[in-house]
Amino acid sequence: MQQRNEQDVMAAWGDRRVPLLSVICLAYNHAAFIKETLDGFLRQETDFPFEVIVHDDASTDTTAAIIREYAALYPSVIKPIYQQQNQYRLGVPFSTRLFAQAEGKYIAYCEGDDYWTDPRKLQIQVDFLEQHRDYVMTYHDAFMFNSQGVVCSPHMQGKFRKDATARELMQARPVSTLTVCFRNLVHELPPELHGVEVLDICWWSLLGAHGKGKFIEEIKPAAYRVHEGGIFSMRSSKQRIQMTTHAYYSLARYYQRIGDQSLYEYFMIQVFAQILASISPISKLQALGQVFQNISINLLRRLTPGV
Incomplete structure (x- = not known):
């Protein structure tokens, strides 16, 4: 698909420039994947402004250079953050801090090795949240794949391919993190959650205090990449259990x-x-x-x- 320029991305926004939604993207040594991720953001067709906050966590490959290229081409949309020291190794909950820095009323989340396939994703999710105040987040399906092809499709199975009550969210019910769009309400973590590596289930639990979750089947599945550099997906079963515990x-x-x-x-x-x-x-x-x-x-x- 042909890459859109900045004017094409912003064409339907009119004179509005304050983002209604902030895309949060965490990147570390994702040089082989980050272009596909950023292109998935830039293909989004919305009638509202959005920003893309890309956080490079002191990558040792060319990830930061690629982000700089995109930021130069889309200066009104892409807002990069470059770390000089790896924050993940320091145990800093920087992802939640990015929510506090974001201008958007809503947050969409996707790491730099995954990507979105549906150009209407953000519009559909924001439209739903704008019309349903009792819901705090929306999510959809994803498929897992590696360099050999699709591993598992769909990513969300059985009982999880449906809406979630507020109580279920508070109980940290599984959700495909790269598919979420939620109200920007979690700006800091309780001290008990500092140092937790599997932070997304903590976000869902905290968000559950504010409303329900909506599974939107009509959005095309996002792509969850399994590779050797994956923080969670390539950990051993024992390590994943320890992190979740x-x-x-x-x-x-x-x-x-x-x-x-x-x-x-x-x-x-x-x-x-x-x-x-x-x-x-x-x-x-x-x-x-x-x-x-x-x-x-x-x-x-x-x-x-x-x-």
Whole structure:
């Protein structure tokens, strides 16, 4: 598809220049992919202004140079941020900080190794949120692929290809992160969530306090790339479980502090479920046997006073 120039992108915006929506794009060593990502943003056909905040986290390849080329061609749309020191390794929750810097009323999120396929995506999502104040976010489908082709399609399976209640969002229900468009309400993280690597499920939980989630089937699936440089997708199963467990435990601590006992208990149950998932079947049987033995001993003591 032929690349549009800046005038084409802004043609339907009229005299309006304050962005209604901010696209947040995190990039690190994505030189092989970032052009496809940025082209997916620039193909968006909207009747409202949007900005693209591209955060390069001190890439060691030519990612920053490619971003500079695009920023020079689209200075009114693309707003780059170049880090001199890698923020991810420092544990800085920079993605959430970008939400606070964004001018948009809405946030759309896509990392620099993924891309959007539907030029009407943003218009459809913003139109829905403008018309339905009881919804805080929208999302759609995605497919996973690698250098050999499609790995799994669709990305969202079964029960997740539908709307989410506010409670389900607060329980960190899975959503395809590269497909989301949500109200720009999360500007900082509670201290309990600092250091969490799987931050997206924390965003959904915090956003759930403000409304529901809408699955929009008509939007074409976005493309989720699985490659060796992927922060989450290429981690081992054990590492992914550890990262998710940490996120659940951090959310449990947060909800305990603010006095939401039911959500505290829910996330603690998820922590224990993740721990069980990470140990071998033999260890599970041994652990359950030990629990049964302890329960039996305690019960026997209660039934035999004086022993």
